[in-house]
Amino acid sequence: MATAPTPPVTLVIFGASGDLTRRLLVPAIINLTRSGLVGDDLHILGVGIEPGDDASLVTRLDSFLAGLEEPVLPEKDDAWRRLRERVSYIAGDFTKDEIFLSIKKRLESAHCSNAAFYLAVPPQFFGPIVEKLAEHGLTREVDGCFRRIAIEKPFGTDLASARALNACILGKVAESQVYRLDHFLGKETVQNILTARFANMMIEALWNNNYIDHVQITAAETVDVGTRGKFYDATGALRDMVPNHLFQLLAMIAMEAPNGFGAEAIRTEKSKVLSALRIYTPEEATEHAVRGTYTAGTLNGSNITAFRETKDVSPDSKTETFVATKLYVDTWRWAGVPFYLRTGKAMTARDTEIVVTFRQVPFAQFRETDVKRNLPPNKLVIQVQPDEGLSIEISIKAPGLSVDTVPVSLDFRYADKFDIGKMTGYESLLYDLFIGDQTLFQRADGIEAGWAAVQPFLDIWAKSAERPDPYAPGSMGPASAEDLIRKDGREWHELGVMLHNQTHNKT
Numbered sequence: 346m347a348t349a350p351t352p353p354v355t356l357v358i359f360g361a362s363g364d365l366t367r368r369l370l371v372p373a374i375i376n377l378t379r380s381g382l383v384g385d386d387l388h389i390l391g392v393g394i395e396p397g398d399d400a401s402l403v404t405r406l407d408s409f410l411a412g413l414e415e416p417v418l419p420e421k422d423d424a425w426r427r428l429r430e431r432v433s434y435i436a437g438d439f440t441k442d443e444i445f446l447s448i449k450k451r452l453e454s455a456h457c458s459n460a461a462f463y464l465a466v467p468p469q470f471f472g473p474i475v476e477k478l479a480e481h482g483l484t485r486e487v488d489g490c491f492r493r494i495a496i497e498k499p500f501g502t503d504l505a506s507a508r509a510l511n512a513c514i515l516g517k518v519a520e521s522q523v524y525r526l527d528h529f530l531g532k533e534t535v536q537n538i539l540t541a542r543f544a545n546m547m548i549e550a551l552w553n554n555n556y557i558d559h560v561q562i563t564a565a566e567t568v569d570v571g572t573r574g575k576f577y578d579a580t581g582a583l584r585d586m587v588p589n590h591l592f593q594l595l596a597m598i599a600m601e602a603p604n605g606f607g608a609e610a611i612r613t614e615k616s617k618v619l620s621a622l623r624i625y626t627p628e629e630a631t632e633h634a635v636r637g638t639y640t641a642g643t644l645n646g647s648n649i650t651a652f653r654e655t656k657d658v659s660p661d662s663k664t665e666t667f668v669a670t671k672l673y674v675d676t677w678r679w680a681g682v683p684f685y686l687r688t689g690k691a692m693t694a695r696d697t698e699i700v701v702t703f704r705q706v707p708f709a710q711f712r713e714t715d716v717k718r719n720l721p722p723n724k725l726v727i728q729v730q731p732d733e734g735l736s737i738e739i740s741i742k743a744p745g746l747s748v749d750t751v752p753v754s755l756d757f758r759y760a761d762k763f764d765i766g767k768m769t770g771y772e773s774l775l776y777d778l779f780i781g782d783q784t785l786f787q788r789a790d791g792i793e794a795g796w797a798a799v800q801p802f803l804d805i806w807a808k809s810a811e812r813p814d815p816y817a818p819g820s821m822g823p824a825s826a827e828d829l830i831r832k833d834g835r836e837w838h839e840l841g842v843m844l845h846n847q848t849h850n851k852t
C-alpha cells in the first residue's frame with residue numbers, strides 16, 4: 346500500500362484543454378491531494394492549442410468539476426481550492442519551438458526541476474513532442490532531478506509503427522524515463538490479479554494446463570461509437586482493445602511468478618508471456634478470429650444508429666466494432682490451453698471479466714450415476730468491472746437423501762468489504778509516475794510483442810473484401826462468435842451475470 350507522499354513535481358500536460366485532462370487527470374490529482382499523497386509542491390502546467398491563459402484553464406476546469414454528479418466546488422473543496430492556485434497554462438502549437446522555450450523558462454523558474462511530461466494528445470504528436478523536448482534539453486536529468494514522459498494509448502497502429510515509435514522515443518530518452526499508459530492497469534481488480542495468484546497457494550497450485558481447460562477474457566461495452574466515428578473507423582475493436590487492454594489482462598493471468606515485486610521483474614515476466622503468444626499464419630488467423638459490426642437497433646430503450654451510418658464513418662467501412670479470437674500462449678505452463686478473447690461495442694451488458702474454466706473431474710465417484718450429467722466444471726470469475734469482485738463456482742451436494750449436485754458460487758465483492766469511493770482509475774498511475782515506479786506501465790518489448798500477435802489479423806482483414814458479420818445492438822456479438830467457441834465444444838460465459846445477483850439468487 347502506497348503511503349509516502351510524492352516528491353515535488355511539475356506535471357506538464359500536453360493536450361490540457363482536452364477531455365482526458367478534465368475528466369480523469371485533474372480529478373485523480375484532486376483525489377490524491379485529498380488523501381495526502383500529493384502535496385502543495387505539485388504544479389500543473391497545461392499546454393494546449395486553444396488560446397487562453399492560466400485563469401482561463403482554471404475557469405474551464407472549475408466549470409467541468411462543478412457539473413459533475415458530485416460537484417467539486419473550490420469554495421467547498423479544500424483540495425481543489427489549493428490545487429487550482431497551482432494550475433497554469435501555455436497556449437501554442439506544440440510542433441513549434443516557442444512552446445518548448447516557454448516550458449523551459451517556467452521549469453527554470455519553478456522551485457523544483459522535477460517534471461513529468463504527460464502526452465494527452467493525438468498519437469501523431471507523440472514522436473515529434475519527445476524529439477522537441479529532447480532538443481530543448483528538457484529531458485535531461487541533472488542534479489538528481491527527474492524528467493519523465495507519460496504516453497497515452499494508442500501506442501502505434503500496427504507492429505511497424507509501434508517499433509518506429511519506440512525507436513524514435515528511445516533514441517532520445519532512456520526506457521526508465523518512459524511511462525506508456527494502459528489505463529486498465531489502473532483498475533483495482535486488474536492489480537488484484539497478481540495478489541490473487543501469487544498470495545494464494547490454492548489458486549496458484551492449480552494454475553496450469555493440468556487443471557485449466559481454457560480462459561476467457563471479455564471486455565463488453567454497451568456504449569456505441571457515438572461521436573468517435575473518425576477515430577474508431579480508422580481504428581476498430583481489435584486495435585482499440587486487444588493488443589493493449591486485453592493483452593494486459595492476459596499477461597497478468599498467464600505470467601510466471603516474478604523474482605520480486607519490482608517493476609523490472611514483473612514487466613519481464615509479462616513481456617515473456619506476450620512474446621510467447623502464437624503468431625498465426627494467414628490461414629490460422631482466418632480460422633481463429635471473427636469480427637462484427639453492429640447494425641441499427643435499440644439498446645436499453647435507446648435507438649442505436651448502425652455503425653456504418655454513424656457520423657464520420659464511411660458507409661463502405663470494413664471496420665469491426667466487435668472481435669473475438671482464440672489464442673495460444675506457447676509455454677510449458679499453458680501448452681494446449683486456449684485463451685478466448687472478445688470485445689465489442691453496443692453489446693448486451695457492460696462487463697469486463699476473466700473466466701478461468703477448470704477441467705472436469707474424472708467422474709470417479711459419480712461414474713455410474715446421473716450426477717455426472719449435472720457436474721459443471723469449476724470456474725474462477727474475476728469481475729473487473731462493473732461490480733468489481735471475484736467468484737468461484739463449485740459443485741455441492743443439495744440437501745436431501747439423494748446425491749444431487751448443484752453448482753453454487755462463492756462470491757467476493759469489493760463494495761461489500763471496502764469503501765472504494767469514487768476513483769477515476771488514474772490515481773495509482775499518476776502516483777506511480779511521480780514516485781518513479783514503472784510496474785503499471787508498459788515496456789517497449791511488451792508493446793511490440795502484443796502488436797506482433799495481432800498483426801496477422803490486421804493483415805488478413807486489410808486484404809479481405811469481406812465485411813465484418815452483422816450483430817444487433819444488445820446482443821452478445823455476431824453468430825460467428827458463438828461458432829468460434831462452440832466448434833471446440835465450449836460456450837462463452839454469459840454476459841452481465843453480476844456477482845451481486847448471484848449472491849442473492851437461490852440456486
Ligand code: BG6
Pocket residue numbers: 498528566585697
Ligand atoms: C479505451 C478505448 O482505451 O478504453 C475505448 O479507446 C473503450 O473505446 C475504453 O471504451 C474502455 O475503457 P473502460 O475503462 O471504460 O472499460
